[in-house]
Amino acid sequence: MADGAVAASDVGATEFALRERRDTGALHRAIFIGLAGLLLVAPFLAYPVFLMKVLCFALFALAFNLLLGYGGLLSFGHAAYFGMASYVSAYTAKHWGMTPELAILLGVAVAALLGTAFGALAIRRQGIYFAMITLALAQMVYFFSLQTPRFTGGEDGIQAVPRGKLFGLLSLADDRILYYVVAAIFFGGLLLIYRIIHSPFGQVCKAIRDNEPRAISLGYRANQYKLAVFVLSASLAGLAGATKAIVFQLASLTDVHWTMSGEVVLMTLVGGMGTVFGPIAGALVIVAMQNYLAHLGAWVTIIQGVIFVVCVLVFREGIVGVIAKRVKQPL
Amino acid sequence: MKLKSLLVACAIAALSAGAAQAQVSVKIGVLNDRSGLYADISGEGSVIAARMAAEDFKAKEKGINVEIVSADHQNKPDVGSNIARQWYDNEGVDVIMDVPTSSVALAVNQITKDKNKIFINSGAASSDLTGPQCTPNTVHWTYDTVMLANGTGGAMVKAGGDTWFFLTADYAFGHALERDTTAVVVKNGGKVLGSVKTPFPGQDFSSFLLQAQASKAKVIGLANAGGDTINSIKQAGEFGITQAGQKLAGLLVFSSDVKALGLQTAQGLVLTESFYWDLNDQTREFSKRFAARNNGKMPTMVQAGVYAGLLHYLKAVEATKSKDTATIMAKMKEMPTDDPLFGKGTIRVDGRKMHDAYLFEVKKPSESKGEWDLYKLISTIPAEQAFRPLDQGNCPLVKKS
Numbered sequence: 001m002a003d004g005a006v007a008a009s010d011v012g013a014t015e016f017a018l019r020e021r022r023d024t025g026a027l028h029r030a031i032f033i034g035l036a037g038l039l040l041v042a043p044f045l046a047y048p049v050f051l052m053k054v055l056c057f058a059l060f061a062l063a064f065n066l067l068l069g070y071g072g073l074l075s076f077g078h079a080a081y082f083g084m085a086s087y088v089s090a091y092t093a094k095h096w097g098m099t100p101e102l103a104i105l106l107g108v109a110v111a112a113l114l115g116t117a118f119g120a121l122a123i124r125r126q127g128i129y130f131a132m133i134t135l136a137l138a139q140m141v142y143f144f145s146l147q148t149p150r151f152t153g154g155e156d157g158i159q160a161v162p163r164g165k166l167f168g169l170l171s172l173a174d175d176r177i178l179y180y181v182v183a184a185i186f187f188g189g190l191l192l193i194y195r196i197i198h199s200p201f202g203q204v205c206k207a208i209r210d211n212e213p214r215a216i217s218l219g220y221r222a223n224q225y226k227l228a229v230f231v232l233s234a235s236l237a238g239l240a241g242a243t244k245a246i247v248f249q250l251a252s253l254t255d256v257h258w259t260m261s262g263e264v265v266l267m268t269l270v271g272g273m274g275t276v277f278g279p280i281a282g283a284l285v286i287v288a289m290q291n292y293l294a295h296l297g298a299w300v301t302i303i304q305g306v307i308f309v310v311c312v313l314v315f316r317e318g319i320v321g322v323i324a325k326r327v328k329q330p331l
Numbered sequence: 332m333k334l335k336s337l338l339v340a341c342a343i344a345a346l347s348a349g350a351a352q353a354q355v356s357v358k359i360g361v362l363n364d365r366s367g368l369y370a371d372i373s374g375e376g377s378v379i380a381a382r383m384a385a386e387d388f389k390a391k392e393k394g395i396n397v398e399i400v401s402a403d404h405q406n407k408p409d410v411g412s413n414i415a416r417q418w419y420d421n422e423g424v425d426v427i428m429d430v431p432t433s434s435v436a437l438a439v440n441q442i443t444k445d446k447n448k449i450f451i452n453s454g455a456a457s458s459d460l461t462g463p464q465c466t467p468n469t470v471h472w473t474y475d476t477v478m479l480a481n482g483t484g485g486a487m488v489k490a491g492g493d494t495w496f497f498l499t500a501d502y503a504f505g506h507a508l509e510r511d512t513t514a515v516v517v518k519n520g521g522k523v524l525g526s527v528k529t530p531f532p533g534q535d536f537s538s539f540l541l542q543a544q545a546s547k548a549k550v551i552g553l554a555n556a557g558g559d560t561i562n563s564i565k566q567a568g569e570f571g572i573t574q575a576g577q578k579l580a581g582l583l584v585f586s587s588d589v590k591a592l593g594l595q596t597a598q599g600l601v602l603t604e605s606f607y608w609d610l611n612d613q614t615r616e617f618s619k620r621f622a623a624r625n626n627g628k629m630p631t632m633v634q635a636g637v638y639a640g641l642l643h644y645l646k647a648v649e650a651t652k653s654k655d656t657a658t659i660m661a662k663m664k665e666m667p668t669d670d671p672l673f674g675k676g677t678i679r680v681d682g683r684k685m686h687d688a689y690l691f692e693v694k695k696p697s698e699s700k701g702e703w704d705l706y707k708l709i710s711t712i713p714a715e716q717a718f719r720p721l722d723q724g725n726c727p728l729v730k731k732s
Contacts, residue, residue: 047416047417047420047421049413049416049417049420050413050417053409053413146502146503146531147501147502149502149503153503154502154503154504155433155434155502155503155504156433156434156437156457156459156503157408157434157437157438159434159437159438159441159464160437160441160464175420244409248408248409248412248413248438249412249438249441250408250409250412250434250438250441252407252408252409252434253434254406254407254408254409254434255409290405290410291410291413291414291417294402294403294404294405294410294414295400295401295402295403296403299366300366300403300405301366301405
């Protein structure tokens with residue numbers, strides 16, 4: 001009798017959990033559809049170049065969030081992959097005459113290689129040491145970029161990168177057309193990250209994030225998972241950087257500077273760490289501030305700081321984190 | 332009655348047509364650093380200078396409606412390029428002015444060419460703007476690295492400073508400054524005794540300064556910029572290097588830097604600028620009016636360049652009654668420049684504005700008569716000697732003509 005009651009309540013709980021998961025799935029699907037619709041009409045409402053910038057940084061923040069929010073690893077050197085990929089894509093597009101899609105893919109490949117090398121070193125330590133190792137390695141990339149003007153153009157950067165023709169056919173000179181290409185890249189990246197998070201691989205990553213010794217005791221090779229998620233994150237950051245180089249037709253030291261690593265942390269925290277859609281909101285807020293408050297001069301950085309402080313003090317879960325709490329669904 | 336109203340109607344029509352013809356609206360975007368390293372040399376002061384140019388030109392009375400907008404590019408090329416595109420595409424900006432920081436300036440240079448607008452640069456140092464990257468749409472007004480090297484390098488040797496030692500910031504810009512200045516020093520019969528590369532950005536220059544002191548060179552050239560320059564000058568002041576008889580030559584120093592360092596620290600520093608507020612009656616008159624609007628701060632040469640550049644642009648607009656890019660650029664290059672701050676000059680086919688440069692030495696505190704009495708003039712460098720000859724810049728526009 002008692003056994004039966006327990007079994008019944010168990011079944012009830014599982015059913016409830018399943019229904020909840022279905023609800024969440026439906027909600028996410030609705031958000032994805034809404035987002036796709038928004039991406040389609042956005043260039044008619046706002047300035048396309050600005051939107052492309054938001055999308056590039058949103059993808060960058062999404063990649064960073066994959067590592068921080070789902071892998072529990074705070075990298076303070078993500079500018080290295082972002083910046084190096086943007087240099088590679090700018091360089092190959094300009095000097096080797098690559099078509100944009102090949103230039104971007106090459107950038108991603110270099111970011112992945114760099115991520116593998118740096119990740120393999122960095123995951124050997126945890127917490128603050130991990131962050132410092134990634135920062136130190138990223139600074140090496142910065143100095144490499146500073147000291148090789150033949151490749152990076154030094155402090156002038158690589159300028160006048162041709163936008164070229166997609167697959168050698170479709171000219172990207174028009175902002176609207178380029179926007180849709182960037183939106184497609186962004187949406188593809190977002191779907192990929194969503195898939196990664198909700199795959200068994202992502203579940204294991206979350207388990208390692210929450211309790212690494214327990215995950216190891218269950219037989220998972222934590223370091224391999226960490227390295228894999230690190231490389232994925234670095235490659236996606238590279239995808240964002242390489243795309244940005246084509247959009248702005250330049251690659252510069254700003255992209256590899258440590259402040260860029262800081263900016264992406266800011267975007268992720270403001271938007272909501274460990275939420276799927278948070279980094280997009282964070283990137284939108286930060287880039288919009290940089291852009292629309294530009295006439296206020298010195299106040300931009302001060303306002304940015306105030307927003308960060310308010311965000312950390314009042315809603316620590318970030319914009320989307322707070323909304324997720326309200327609707328009681330993970331977003 | 333009917334005839335009268337007809338006449339009135341005709342008169343009104345004629346008047347309004349006349350007014351419409353004379354009315355030209357131009358929108359000027361001042362894009363510079365308003366929060367960082369270069370906020371003092373450009374920043375809000377450049378916007379004030381632009382407004383003063385529009386007022387002094389009496390643009391309204393001449394039927395030219397000038398609107399001035401401004402923004403902070405935060406020394407980031409992507410922020411600057413985004414703003415420039417938005418200004419040109421959406422907000423109808425005709426001219427972008429100032430733009431310090433070479434990487435941002437080169438980006439805006441390219442966008443301006445693509446959008447066929449006008450870019451009058453005052454704040455950036457890169458001589459590439461009128462060299463390999465020159466465009467028919469850009470005018471580079473105030474200074475460039477070649478001028479700084481020619482001014483400080485050449486004029487110093489002539490003034491007796493014929494042995495040099497370089498403190499070079501270890502990155503492309505520092506190397507370029509050292510290379511260009513060395514060439515000028517050697518050409519003028521001077522000798523370079525040695526150089527040392529300092530890490531960039533650097534905090535502690537003491538060992539490098541001691542090395543420079545031990546070299547017994549008459550001049551220590553500072554091939555660096557921004558914070559590096561400030562730090563190295565401060566530390567040289569602490570070592571008493573200039574008091575001991577060696578000269579310190581700043582290759583990229585502005586009057587606002589000298590003001591910030593104070594005469595006690597910066598005394599004896601030699602540097603080149605193309606404008607100083609206390610040059611003549613006209614510059615003094617302008618600078619006093621400017622300072623009254625800029626919290627008592629005198630204009631830098633970059634801000635002066637914004638004023639003069641906009642004045643010349645407005646003259647071209649008035650003369651051609653149009654704001655078609657090609658027409659205006661042709662007029663600006665054809666018409667000799669004449670303004671109270673830089674005197675008479677010309678704009679070359681590669682976009683280089685030609686005017687004299689000046690070699691200054693920072694006064695000792697005992698010589699200074701006022702808060703802003705910073706420099707004494709050592710020599711004037713004629714425009715032809717100050718800037719790179721037209722045929723040596725590798726500007727594609729020059730080959731064609």
